[in-house]
Amino acid sequence: xxxxxxxxxxxxxxxxxxxxxxxxxxxxxxxxxxxxxxxxxxxxxxxxxxxxxxxxxxxxxxxxxxxxxxxxxxxxxxxxxxxxxxxxxxxxxxxxxxx
Amino acid sequence: xxxxxxxxxxxxxxxxxxxxxxxxxxxxxxxxxxxxxxxxxxxxxxxxxxxxxxxxxxxxxxxxxxxxxxxxxxxxxxxxxxxxxxxxxxxxxxxxxxx
Amino acid sequence: xxxxxxxxxxxxxxxxxxxxxxxxxxxxxxxxxxxxxxxxxxxxxxxxxxxxxxxxxxxxxxxxxxxxxxxxxxxxxxxxxxxxxxxxxxxxxxxxxxx
Amino acid sequence: xxxxxxxxxxxxxxxxxxxxxxxxxxxxxxxxxxxxxxxxxxxxxxxxxxxxxxxxxxxxxxxxxxxxxxxxxxxxxxxxxxxxxxxxxxxxxxxxxxx
Numbered sequence: 001x002x003x004x005x006x007x008x009x010x011x012x013x014x015x016x017x018x019x020x021x022x023x024x025x026x027x028x029x030x031x032x033x034x035x036x037x038x039x040x041x042x043x044x045x046x047x048x049x050x051x052x053x054x055x056x057x058x059x060x061x062x063x064x065x066x067x068x069x070x071x072x073x074x075x076x077x078x079x080x081x082x083x084x085x086x087x088x089x090x091x092x093x094x095x096x097x098x099x
Numbered sequence: 100x101x102x103x104x105x106x107x108x109x110x111x112x113x114x115x116x117x118x119x120x121x122x123x124x125x126x127x128x129x130x131x132x133x134x135x136x137x138x139x140x141x142x143x144x145x146x147x148x149x150x151x152x153x154x155x156x157x158x159x160x161x162x163x164x165x166x167x168x169x170x171x172x173x174x175x176x177x178x179x180x181x182x183x184x185x186x187x188x189x190x191x192x193x194x195x196x197x198x
Numbered sequence: 199x200x201x202x203x204x205x206x207x208x209x210x211x212x213x214x215x216x217x218x219x220x221x222x223x224x225x226x227x228x229x230x231x232x233x234x235x236x237x238x239x240x241x242x243x244x245x246x247x248x249x250x251x252x253x254x255x256x257x258x259x260x261x262x263x264x265x266x267x268x269x270x271x272x273x274x275x276x277x278x279x280x281x282x283x284x285x286x287x288x289x290x291x292x293x294x295x296x297x
Numbered sequence: 298x299x300x301x302x303x304x305x306x307x308x309x310x311x312x313x314x315x316x317x318x319x320x321x322x323x324x325x326x327x328x329x330x331x332x333x334x335x336x337x338x339x340x341x342x343x344x345x346x347x348x349x350x351x352x353x354x355x356x357x358x359x360x361x362x363x364x365x366x367x368x369x370x371x372x373x374x375x376x377x378x379x380x381x382x383x384x385x386x387x388x389x390x391x392x393x394x395x396x
Contacts, residue, residue, distance in 0.1 A: 003139055005140035006138075007175065009192075009213075009306065010170075011308065012173065012310060015311060016179060016181050016182070016309035017309070017368040019141070019192055019193055020196075022189075022193045023193055023196050024188055029320065030298050031164065036382050037138075039190060040102055040104075040188075040190050040195065041102060041104035042104070042175075044138065044139055049255050053255045054295060056251055057251045060247055060277065061247065062138055069145070069279055070313040070370070071275075071277045071282040072275070072277075072278065072306055073275040074175060074273070074274050074275075075272070075273040075275075076106065076140055076173060076270070076272050077258065077270070077271040077273075078268075079269045080267065080268045083115070083300050090121075090139045091137050091139050093118055094122055094125060097118065097302050098122060098129075099126055108207065108209065108270055109369065110208075110214055111211060111213050111215070112209075113210060113212035115209055115210035117209065121306040148354050149354060152350035155347050156350045159374065163376075163378060169214040169375075169378070170374075171274055171377070172372075173374075174370075174371070174372040174373075175369070175372075176370040176371075176372075177307055177369050178368045179364055180293050180361055181367065196310065203337075214380070215336075217391055220387075220391045224395055225395070228395075235337070236388050237302075237336045237388060238334070238341055238385065238387045239300060239339065239341055239373055239375060240302070242375075262396075268335060270378065272373060274304065276337075276338060285337055286337065289335050291337065292316055292323060294319050295317075296320060296324070296327075297321055
């Protein structure tokens with residue numbers, strides 16, 4: 001099971017605000033019924049690599065659908081095959097050790 | 100005011116677990132008294148660019164102090180000068196629009 | 199047409215050297231007959247988003263095939279729909295203006 | 298010795314072209330007299346971590362100097378302390394093995 005973090009940035013839109021683009025990505029994730037979490041710097045999604053690449057493609061395309069002519073997307077994938085890891089577990093494990 | 104997300108990955112440690120390295124970064128941030136937030140894919144920190152680059156250097160070095168001989172660090176910075184943005188505000192603004 | 203840069207990092211292999219993992223990714227790209235370019239910090243590939251996500255999945259999987267139990271992959275995509283951009287053109291255009 | 302790759306993306310400029318921003322970063326690097334290499338997806342720079350963070354700050358600031366009000370910067374650092382690695386060596390080592 002892998003965790004992906006994705007950030008989709010529209011370029012050349014004429015506005016410094018990109019909130020509506022982020023809203024569009026969250027609607028897609030909600031409709032797909034996936035486990036995901038929005039943070040201030042991206043969206044984290046849980047799944048296997050094939051699913052995650054399909055999700056990445058859809059979120060990237062959503063920015064073009066909303067009118068962008070150039071889109072810059074950054075993706076990080078952390079994939080462990082020796083252990084099942086769900087969203088929230090890595091953070092939880094670190095926070096416990098900090099107490 | 101900028102937001103930074105940073106992920107510090109030790110390479111060649113012989114263990115797939117990197118939790119102790121993440122714990123070390125959180126201790127540094129706590130001691131510095133900064134606004135930060137741990138997520139499953141990195142740590143978000145708030146500050147101006149000069150501070151953030153100093154934080155990045157310290158978190159990166161902490162992995163060597165813990166014994167890594169090679170460290171791979173990924174940093175994303177979102178810096179607005181037209182508006183003051185604090186940690187949590189971007190997420191909050193998107194979640195409101197999703198209701 | 200989009201350009202992708204991808205870096206595949208095996209975690210916990212016990213060696214600071216990852217060259218053999220990079221070699222494996224280059225073999226896949228060569229076999230696929232794509233336009234790509236190896237740099238010191240990743241591999242750049244040219245194609246449409248659907249192809250690029252399939253390439254990313256294959257390169258990511260190759261690290262598991264070579265024995266890694268945890269793989270960290272970073273992907274950046276720069277996708278323009280207002281203009282056809284091939285590998286080498288962006289660099290060429292900047293270098294011309296620097297003369 | 299570490300290698301850094303940095304990409305500086307201006308947001309909300311109203312133009313899908315960012316070439317002039319890239320030109321500005323190259324001029325700074327040339328004036329600093331550093332070893333660097335422009336690729337289609339970023340600029341690679343060689344140095345120790347303290348220098349690299351200073352370079353990152355300057356390149357990031359250059360986009361504001363050119364008029365951007367929001368700047369998104371992505372940085373990857375690959376830092377080995379068990380071996381001296383210069384720009385071009387990692388690529389060279391992989392290409393040799395592919396022959």
